[in-house]
Amino acid sequence: MDFHSIDNNSARRIAALKQRLDSLKDNDYYFYNQAVQEMLPESKVRVNGRVMGMYASYSYLGLIGHPRINEAAKRAVDKYGTGTHGVRTLAGTLDLHNELEETIANFKHAESAVTYTSGYVTNLTTISTLMGRGDYVFSDKINHASIVDGCLMSGAEFRRFRHNDMEHLEGLLKNAPSEVSKLIIADSVFSMDGDIIDLPRIAELAQKYNAWLMIDEAHSLGVLGEKGTGIEEYFNLYDAIDIKMGTLSKTIPSVGGYVAGKKELIDFLRHGSRAYIFSAALPPAQAAAANEAFKIILDEPERLERLNANTRLFIDGLKGMGFDTLLTETAIVPVLCGTDEKAFELTKRCQEQDVFVLPVVSPAVQEGMSRLRATVTAAHNPADIEYAMDVIYQAGKAMGMVK
Ligand SMILES: *Cc1c(COP(=O)(O)O)cnc(C)c1O
Numbered sequence: 001m002d003f004h005s006i007d008n009n010s011a012r013r014i015a016a017l018k019q020r021l022d023s024l025k026d027n028d029y030y031f032y033n034q035a036v037q038e039m040l041p042e043s044k045v046r047v048n049g050r051v052m053g054m055y056a057s058y059s060y061l062g063l064i065g066h067p068r069i070n071e072a073a074k075r076a077v078d079k080y081g082t083g084t085h086g087v088r089t090l091a092g093t094l095d096l097h098n099e100l101e102e103t104i105a106n107f108k109h110a111e112s113a114v115t116y117t118s119g120y121v122t123n124l125t126t127i128s129t130l131m132g133r134g135d136y137v138f139s140d141k142i143n144h145a146s147i148v149d150g151c152l153m154s155g156a157e158f159r160r161f162r163h164n165d166m167e168h169l170e171g172l173l174k175n176a177p178s179e180v181s182k183l184i185i186a187d188s189v190f191s192m193d194g195d196i197i198d199l200p201r202i203a204e205l206a207q208k209y210n211a212w213l214m215i216d217e218a219h220s221l222g223v224l225g226e227k228g229t230g231i232e233e234y235f236n237l238y239d240a241i242d243i244k245m246g247t248l249s250k251t252i253p254s255v256g257g258y259v260a261g262k263k264e265l266i267d268f269l270r271h272g273s274r275a276y277i278f279s280a281a282l283p284p285a286q287a288a289a290a291n292e293a294f295k296i297i298l299d300e301p302e303r304l305e306r307l308n309a310n311t312r313l314f315i316d317g318l319k320g321m322g323f324d325t326l327l328t329e330t331a332i333v334p335v336l337c338g339t340d341e342k343a344f345e346l347t348k349r350c351q352e353q354d355v356f357v358l359p360v361v362s363p364a365v366q367e368g369m370s371r372l373r374a375t376v377t378a379a380h381n382p383a384d385i386e387y388a389m390d391v392i393y394q395a396g397k398a399m400g401m402v403k
Contacts, residue, residue, distance in 0.1 A: 001194065001389075004079065004237070006214055007307060019318070022155070024344070027142065027344070028348055029341075029344035029345075029348065030346075030361065031344075031347055031348075031351065032358075032360055034072050035047070035325060036047070036243075037049070038375075039064060039069075041379070042305050042379055042380060042384065043057060043059075043062060043377050043379040043380045043384075044247045044384075045357060046250060047355065049241055051356050052351070052354040052355065052356040053354060053356060053380070053384050053387070053388050054356050054376045054377075055356055055375060055376065055388055056356055056357055056358045056373070056374070056375060057359045057375055057377055057379055058219070058249070058250035058251070059250070059253055059379070060219075060222060060223050060250065060251045060307055060331050060374065060375075060377050060378065061216050061223075061228070061251050061303040061304065061307060061377065061378045061379075062303060062306075062307075062377045062378040062379025062380075063251065063252070063253045063296060063297075063303075063381065064253040064328060065253075066253070066292075066293070066296060067337035067396060069171065069253060069289050069292045069293055069296065070289075070294060071287040071291035071292075072288040072289055072291065072373070073286070073289040074285075075288065075399070076096060076284040076285045076287070076288035076289075077124045077284065077285050077366055078306075079284070080094060080096070080216065081284065082283060082284070083156070083280075083283055083284075084280060084281040084282075084283065084284070085309055086280055086281070087276070087277060087278060087279060087280055087281060088270075088276055088277075088281045089270075089271075089276065089277050091179075092147065092280055092281035093108060093281060094281070094284060094287065094288040095293065096284055097115065097281060097282065097286055098286055099287075099291055100115060100287050100288075100290055100291040101113045101114060101115055101258070101289050102116070103294045103295070104258050104260055104294065104372075105260055107229055107294050107297075107298075108229065108230065108232075108246075108260040109229070109232060109233075109238050110242050110260035110261050110262075111261070111262050111263040111266070112260065112261065112263040112266035112267070113256075113258050113260040113261075113266060114148055114258065114259055114263075114270050114276065115248070115256050115257065115258045115264050115271050115282060115287075115290075116257045116258070116273075116275050116276060116279075116282075117254060117255070117256055117257075117275070117279060117281070117282055118146075118247075118249070118256060118257055119218055119245075119246070119247030119248070119249055119256070119257035120149075120257070121146075121257065121275045121279070122146075122245060122247070122256075122257025122258065122259060123144070123146035123147050123150040123216065123245065123257070124146060124149055124153055124275065125269075125273040125274055125275035125276065126150065126152045126153075126243065126245060126259050126269060126273060127148075127150030127151055127154050127214070127326055127390070128150055128152070128153040128154040128186065128274075128275070129140065129182070129268075129269060129272050130154075130181075130183065130212070130243075130313040131154040131155075131156040131183050131271040131346075132154060132155055132156060133155040133156065134156070134157075134177045134180060135154070135157070135180055135181040136155070136156060136157045136159060136177075136180055136182045136183070137151045137154065137156045137159065137182075137183045137184075137185060138159045138161060138169060138172055138173065138182065138183070138184045138185070138211070139151055139157055139159070139160050139161070139184075139185050140160070140161060140163055140164065140184070140185075140186040140187065140190075140197070141160050141162055141163045141193060142187075142189055142190055142193065142365075143185065143186060143187055143190075143285075144191050144215070144216060144218065144386070146216075147187070149187055151185070156183075157176070159172045159176070163193075163199065164190075164195065164197060164198055166198055166201040166202060166205060169184070169205055170205055170209075171201070173205060173208075173209040173211065174209075175194060176209075178213075178333075181212075181213035181308070182210065182212065183207065183212045183213075183214060183243075184202060184206050184211045184212065184213050184214070185200065185209060185213075185214040185215075185216070186214075186215060186216070187215075187216045187219070187228070188215045188216060188217045188218075188220040188224065188231040189217075189218075189219035189220045189223065189224070189231075189330050190219075190330065190332075191218060191219055191239060191332065192332075192334065192360060192364065192365050192371075193326050193327065193328060193332070193334055194219075194325075194326070194327075194328030194329065194330045194331070194332030194333055195326065195327040195328055195329060195330075196220075196224070196231070196234070196329055197231070197346055198213065198328065199231055199232075199234075199235045199237055199240060199241075201239075203237060203240035203241070206242075211243050212242045212243060213240065213242050213243070214241070214242065214243035214244075214245060215231060215241045215243070215244060215245065216245045216246070217230050217231060217244065217245065217246035217247075217248055217329065217332075218246060218247045219250065219332060220234070220330075221246045221247070221250070221251050221252065222250075222251030222252070222297050222304070223304070223307065223330060223331065226264070226304075226331075227297075227298060227304070228251075228297050228298075228304045229244070229297075230244075232244075240403045241261075242261055242262070242265070243265065244260040244347055245257065245258070245259050245262050246260075248286070251293075251297070251314040252289075252290050252293045252294065253289065253293060254282075254286045254287075254289040254290040254293065255282070255286050256282050256286060256287075257291060275402070287392065289341060296378070303378040304378070306378040306379075307331060307376075307378040309332075309382070310371065310376045310377070310380050310382065310385060311330060311376055311379065311384055313335055313376075313385055313386075314374070314376045314385055314389065315328060315329075315333055317385070317386070317389045318333060318335060318374075318389060320391065321389070321392075321393045321396070322402035322403060323335050323336070323337040323339070323392075323396065323401070323402060323403055324398060331375050331376050331377065332373065332375055333373075333375065333376070334360075334371045334372070334373055334374075334375045335357075335371055335372040335373075335374055335392065336369065336371045337359075337370050337371050337372065337401070338368055338369075338370060339368070339370055339386065340359075340361040340362065340370045342370065342399065342401070343359035343361055343370040343371055344358070344359055344361075345374060345399060346372055346392070346395055346396060346399060346401070347359045348370060349391075349395035349398070349399075350388075350391055350392055350395055351373070353391040353395075355387075355388045355391045357372045357373075357374045357388075357392070357394065358372070358373060359371070359372055359373075360373045369396070372392070374392075
């Protein structure tokens with residue numbers, strides 16, 4: 001049977017998407033899935049044969065390609081090959097995995113840690129293992145999709161509180177039955193807005209209403225705190241978070257996710273979470289690379305200093321030009337455009353001038369809140385950041401967004 005002759009809802013969704021993509025491509029408004037052909041120093045990349053400044057990277061400390069990390073990965077390949085013998089529980093565990101988990105536990109001021117093969121899967125499996133039907137999860141409205149999916153998968157009652165709004169959260173907590181299990185969950189640094197969760201208040205509420213607190217540190221690991229160990233260090237609240245989740249794919253230039261916490265919790269996840277039991281272990285090169293990266297964060301504190309200086313330069317610069325950057329305090333800097341069309345047009349103009357930024361449009365963000373989502377890293381040269389800001393400014397001015 002001809003696929004295109006099937007007439008049902010999913011076939012109609014496929015056809016609608018194709019139409020949308022075709023129309024974006026016709027307008028030169030399609031920016032996704034562009035291949036990076038080469039990684040160059042100072043956060044530059046080759047794309048479509050052109051050297052561009054990369055302003056869409058999560059490599060906040062500029063660790064991709066660090067010689068010590070590359071060396072660790074190569075040594076691991078020479079010693080163990082490129083795969084494992086299966087899932088962690090059976091023959092897949094290497095001494096490298098145990099080392100990595102010990103490194104993470106120490107770095108996160110926790111008793112123990114467990115790793116998974118992606119951050120996305122870490123959230124799915126952790127939330128759905130801990131929570132179930134009849135339980136209650138409370139999730140910030142703009143939490144990452146992997147958190148939303150984990151909450152839905154758990155089957156628990158799903159309550160969303162307004163972004164970083166602790167009064168709304170308290171109202172929802174009050175309305176939940178007192179005897180049920182409760183989990184409050186939020187990004188530490190919000191992945192689209194760059195602002196920071198109010199940890200002191202959310203921790204107080206978790207305590208008061210007898211709820212677990214889970215924080216996703218995808219964008220704060222290596223970034224927040226004087227040493228970069230994360231949100232506990234930033235707020236000096238080392239015992240506030242029960243479930244400390246993070247990824248190994250952003251500041252840590254590898255792939256995977258982790259949960260750190262009390263030993264009993266980690267043992268429970270190791271024996272109860274399906275992504276650990278039914279999905280293969282992290283490959284040796286990626287485990288070794290991640291392990292080395294945690295050490296470099298502590299060994300090279302000047303990287304975090306450069307990131308902080310570049311972040312201030314970028315936020316203050318764009319704000320000073322008149323752009324709305326919402327409440328960001330971190331290296332994720334939204335440049336609010338409004339309509340999807342405007343975000344696409346601004347992106348196009350920036351990319352034409354070799355500034356690689358990307359648009360985020362609805363439904364990833366609320367309608368009317370489409371934006372560039374620009375990031376800086378420790379690897380950027382301040383002069384290049386000035387150039388990028390000037391490109392964004394000239395384009396924004398030509399489009400009537402700023403004066
Ligand atoms: C990127 C991200 C994830 C998913 O991590 P991956 O390692 O890319 O699977 C989870 N949570 C947040 C907040 C993220 O930004």
